[in-house]
Amino acid sequence: GQNIDQPTEMTATEGAIVQINCTYQTSGFNGLFWYQQHAGEAPTFLSYNVLDGLEEKGRFSSFLSRSKGYSYLLLKELQMKDSASYLCAVRVSGGSYIPTFGRGTSLIVHP
Amino acid sequence: NAGVTQTPKFRVLKTGQSMTLLCAQDMNHEYMYWYRQDPGMGLRLIHYSVGEGTTAKGEVPDGYNVSRLKKQNFLLGLESAAPSQTSVYFCASSQIWGAGGKNIQYFGAGTRLSVL
Numbered sequence: 001g002q003n004i005d006q007p008t009e010m011t012a013t014e015g016a017i018v019q020i021n022c023t024y025q026t027s028g029f030n031g032l033f034w035y036q037q038h039a040g041e042a043p044t045f046l047s048y049n050v051l052d053g054l055e056e057k058g059r060f061s062s063f064l065s066r067s068k069g070y071s072y073l074l075l076k077e078l079q080m081k082d083s084a085s086y087l088c089a090v091r092v093s094g095g096s097y098i099p100t101f102g103r104g105t106s107l108i109v110h111p
Numbered sequence: 112n113a114g115v116t117q118t119p120k121f122r123v124l125k126t127g128q129s130m131t132l133l134c135a136q137d138m139n140h141e142y143m144y145w146y147r148q149d150p151g152m153g154l155r156l157i158h159y160s161v162g163e164g165t166t167a168k169g170e171v172p173d174g175y176n177v178s179r180l181k182k183q184n185f186l187l188g189l190e191s192a193a194p195s196q197t198s199v200y201f202c203a204s205s206q207i208w209g210a211g212g213k214n215i216q217y218f219g220a221g222t223r224l225s226v227l
Contacts, residue, residue, distance in 0.1 A: 008151070031212070042115075042201060042218035043154070087153065096161050097142070097207055097214045098169070103153035 002026040004102035006088050011108045012078055020073045020105045022088030030093035034062050034073045037085045037104070046086075047073070075107075083109045113137055117202050117219035124192045124226045132187040132222050134202030142205045143185035144169075144216065145177060147198040154201065160185055192226045199223050 003025040012018040022032070031050040035043040047055055049064035049071060061074040075082055085106050089099035115136045124130055134143065141162050146154040156169030160179040174196060176188045185204075189196060203216040 031214075033215075035216075042220050043216075044218070045215045048213055048215070089154075091214070096159070096167070097205075097212050098144070098156065098159060099214070099216070100156075100170075101146075101154040103151060 002090055002092065002100045004088060004090055004100060006086075006102045006105045008103070009106045009108070011110065014078055014080060014109055014111050016078050017074065017076050018078060018107065020075070020086050020107065022071045022073070022102060024069050024071075024088075024090045024102075026069070026090055026092055028093040029066055029069075029090065030097075031091040031099070032062075032064055032071050033089040033091070033099055034071075035087040035089065037087060039084070043087055078109050080109050080111070083107060115202055115204055115217050115219040117200075117222050119222060120220065121223045122225070124189075124224065126193060126226060128192050128226075129188070129190050130192065130224075131189075132200055132202075132224075134185045134187070134204075134219060135183055136185075136202075136204040136217070137183065138204060138206070138217065139182070140204035140206045140217075141182075142207070142214070143179065144203045144205075145175070145185065145187045146201045146203065147171065147196075148201060148221075149198050157187065157200075192224075194226050197224060197226045 034046040037043040047062035085104040088102040091099040158177040163182040
């Protein structure tokens with residue numbers, strides 16, 4: 001099985017930078033996803049990492065270290081609209097490419 | 112382009128009643144999924160399908176059945192609803208592309224089900 005850990009809740013100030021961590025224990029790692037989910041809405045794709053390093057996309061960046069079983073999502077220049085849950089999902093090799101989701105991190109951005 | 116559409120959006124059932132949730136996607140995706148989301152539990156996979164006519168069990172399949180008779184549709188059935196099935200249900204679809212199989216999932220808006 002897979003064990004995926006994320007902090008339950010984080011708070012940050014508008015304009016600041018926040019880092020949301022995700023650690024995982026799995027065999028046959030084959031990719032990690034981050035999704036954003038606003039309250040009452042569907043999750044939407046943010047980023048995908050399969051190799052070590054940093055992937056940058058505008059204000060959002062995602063980092064992966066396969067040897068440490070660790071990823072983080074970095075949000076810069078926080079805006080109120082970034083208040084949402086952030087879901088980490090890990091995929092293992094073989095089988096049918098079905099990622100397993102962590103429990104998500106609820107981010108609250110305040111003025 | 113509608114993406115992934117779920118019906119109904121809301122439903123209240125009595126214990127023991129049955130119902131079917133419909134998911135339709137217009138992206139010609141091979142893979143489709145049904146998840147449930149409960150407070151503090153994240154998204155848990157109920158059943159999934161890797162192509163028309165195929166289905167497979169996920170993490171929490173008990174009490175649910177599925178069918179994928181057409182590529183664009185994935186149905187989730189509750190034969191005898193129980194209060195423990197009160198949840199938000201999300202359907203998703205994906206296509207594997209690229210050498211690494213990026214497999215981005217596209218989600219529907221969800222169905223909020225209460226079982227009394």
